[in-house]
Amino acid sequence: MSEVLLNAVVRNETGKRMNRLRSTDKIPGVYYAHGETNINITATPLAMKPLIYTTNTHLINLKLDNGESKTCILRDVQFDPITDRPVHFDLQGVKENEELTVQIPVVLNGSPKGVKDGGTIQHIMHKVRVSCLPKFIPEQIILDISDLGMNDSIHVRDIKIENVRVLDNAASAVVAVVPPTVVKEEVAAVPGAVTDATVAAATTAAEPEVIAKGKKPVEGEAAPAKK
Structure with a gap:
């Protein structure tokens, strides 16, 4: 992976005094590493730009104004919720013979066959x-999705990188091509429209009531004989 040079200044300001640094267009940060003392530092937004506004992961060659040099990675960046400007950053020191855990961005490459058939990519x-x-x-991790058909997917277990162990759940899907969602439209009833139910109700109402002629027989008596 590529290495980015970051020039920084060791600072003594902490707590509320860091707001003064921000007002002078400086971003406070901290460098930390296992077995080492934390170092409070500041850097300019211009110096931090290649590290913050990118999807790639970089090793950082940290150069301090006291002459020290550190190899590290950008572990965290905090942003102002209103202005979205970076207000603090954390750098984690690394050692060349010790493994570390990092998150690598996934980049999709190609146009899936399933999309040409009407499917949609779900990243x-x-x-x-x-x-x-x-x-x-x-x-970054580049995945070729050109051969993905409808309902096909790439899982974590499909990612193979030499000298790298993938830690996420092997069964988790990274990207998939899914069929388009079909929304069934319901037809609203139109006032005055003739429906099957309306016709059935009208037919029933139009049928005349049949009334039998003659005297109704009293219970227990025989019905009068026909003439």
């Missing part, structure tokens, strides 16, 4: 969690 997992040595960290 379910946009990042995949992997573990490997720093030198083997992939910038």
Whole structure:
């Protein structure tokens, strides 16, 4: 994977005083690593831009103003909820002989056969969690989806990267091609329209009531004989 140079300044300001740094167009951050003392730092938005506004994962060559140099990765960035500007970042130090866990972006390549038949692409997992040595960290995972037909999918178990262990559930779907959703339209009743139910009701109402002629026989008596 590619390496990005980041120049930063060691800072003493903490807590509320970090707001003063932000007002001078500087982003406060922290570098930390297992077995090392945390280092509070600041960097400019321009220096951070290649690390924040990208879908790729990079190793960072951190150069401090005191002459120290660190190899690390960007672990987290916090943004202002109103302005969406970065307000803080975390850098995690790495060692070349120790594996680390990172999330790698998934990029889709190609036009699936199923889409040409009317299907829709569902990109379910946009990042995949992997573990490997720093030198083997992939910038991104590119999946060729050209051969996916209708109802086909690619699962985590299908991702094979040399020297990299994929940690997510093997049965999880990363991308799939699904049939279009068919919405059944219900026809609204039109006032005054003639329906089968209306015709049936009208026919029943039009039938005349049949009334028998002659005296109704009293219970227990025989009916009068016909003449």
